[in-house]
Amino acid sequence: MKVTVVGAGAVGASCAEYIAIKDFASEVVLIDIKEGFAEGKAMDLMQTASLNSFDTKITGTTNDYSKTADSDVAVITSGIPRKPGMTREELISTNAGIVKSVAENLIKHSPNVIIIVVSNPMDTMTYLAHKATGLPKNRIIGMGGALDSARFKYRLAEALGCPQSDVDGMVIGGHSDTGMIPLTRLATRNSVPVTEFLSDDQLTYVREETKVGGATLTKLLGTSAWYAPGAAVSAMVQAIACDTKKMFPCSCLLEGEYGLSDISIGVPAIIGANGIEKIVEIELDDAEKAKLTESADAVKKTNGLL
Ligand SMILES: NC(=O)c1ccc[n+]([C@@H]2O[C@H](COP(=O)([O-])OP(=O)(O)OC[C@H]3O[C@@H](n4cnc5c(N)ncnc54)[C@H](O)[C@@H]3O)[C@@H](O)[C@H]2O)c1
Numbered sequence: 001m002k003v004t005v006v007g008a009g010a011v012g013a014s015c016a017e018y019i020a021i022k023d024f025a026s027e028v029v030l031i032d033i034k035e036g037f038a039e040g041k042a043m044d045l046m047q048t049a050s051l052n053s054f055d056t057k058i059t060g061t062t063n064d065y066s067k068t069a070d071s072d073v074a075v076i077t078s079g080i081p082r083k084p085g086m087t088r089e090e091l092i093s094t095n096a097g098i099v100k101s102v103a104e105n106l107i108k109h110s111p112n113v114i115i116i117v118v119s120n121p122m123d124t125m126t127y128l129a130h131k132a133t134g135l136p137k138n139r140i141i142g143m144g145g146a147l148d149s150a151r152f153k154y155r156l157a158e159a160l161g162c163p164q165s166d167v168d169g170m171v172i173g174g175h176s177d178t179g180m181i182p183l184t185r186l187a188t189r190n191s192v193p194v195t196e197f198l199s200d201d202q203l204t205y206v207r208e209e210t211k212v213g214g215a216t217l218t219k220l221l222g223t224s225a226w227y228a229p230g231a232a233v234s235a236m237v238q239a240i241a242c243d244t245k246k247m248f249p250c251s252c253l254l255e256g257e258y259g260l261s262d263i264s265i266g267v268p269a270i271i272g273a274n275g276i277e278k279i280v281e282i283e284l285d286d287a288e289k290a291k292l293t294e295s296a297d298a299v300k301k302t303n304g305l306l
Pocket residue numbers: 006007008009010011012031032033034037077078079080081082091095098102117118119120122143144147175224225226229
């Protein structure tokens with residue numbers, strides 16, 4: 001299993017580190033346009049191998065795509081992150097050109113690659129990667145829901161006063177402060193609905209804090225977060241590498257599912273060796289359906305800026 005990570009910045013390097021530590025890939029190639037940057041990050045990470053007990057080989061390159069040849073999975077994190085007060089949508093003018101050229105370069109050297117898009121605005125960048133490459137819909141996946149769901153579980157566990165391992169929950173919809181739909185109705189603590197433990201006010205608090213989870217961190221850090229995003233991507237790469245068939249909410253190109261078409265947006269999907277093995281259509285209540293429609297309208301509006 002060869003994995004390319006485009007962009008050796010905060011998220012790219014964190015993702016490479018988690019992939020290496022989990023030790024399921026033979027090789028991770030970091031690639032960046034900043035001269036020497038990916039090589040430096042790769043060398044630094046390789047010097048943790050004896051300490052962290054992994055055998056994954058991590059190499060770096062400055063924009064030489066021949067080094068990424070025959071990758072099984074590629075992660076696109078290249079582009080600019082948001083600064084405090086910015087929305088993800090404001091990154092579109094810079095990131096669209098980067099994501100398009102990166103996706104085209106990747107498939108030139110790795111015709112069978114499965115691409116995970118991370119760069120923001122992620123749903124629109126995933127849609128753009130589909131349009132730019134024409135790859136089958138199972139081979140381009142946007143990472144947003146895995147991270148948003150992890151943030152949801154963090155907030156649920158906090159409200160419940162329990163370990164996160166006791167909690168299950170999922171966020172669907174667009175990966176934006178207003179588009180995310182944390183499904184509190186379906187969230188559980190050890191199979192008991194969280195609605196049995198938390199008041200409406202507490203559930204509203206959990207939902208709202210989840211939706212602004214990225215913005216909260218951006219304000220604290222001065223730039224967007226990287227540990228949880230890196231961990232979320234690495235979990236998806238692992239599901240592909242190990243063909244686990246794990247279910248993640250992720251940005252999938254829809255062709256009628258959930259009544260939506262010609263859009264990439266967060267819905268539950270089974271992830272395995274073929275990338276998106278299956279989009280899972282769960283029964284939403286009327287309020288959730290209305291929120292998904294509203295979220296999709298906002299994503300389509302951003303797609304219109306391409
Ligand atoms: N989808 C998500 O859940 C999620 C979560 C966090 C961050 N993000 C997004 O991921 C992206 C990266 O965030 P970051 O914090 O790692 O930013 P960063 O600035 O730390 O890293 C980005 C890297 O991309 C490189 N780069 C720029 N253009 C390139 C190109 N054409 N080819 C190769 N490399 C190129 C830069 O040199 C830089 O090293 C941002 O768009 C951010 O908004 C998405």
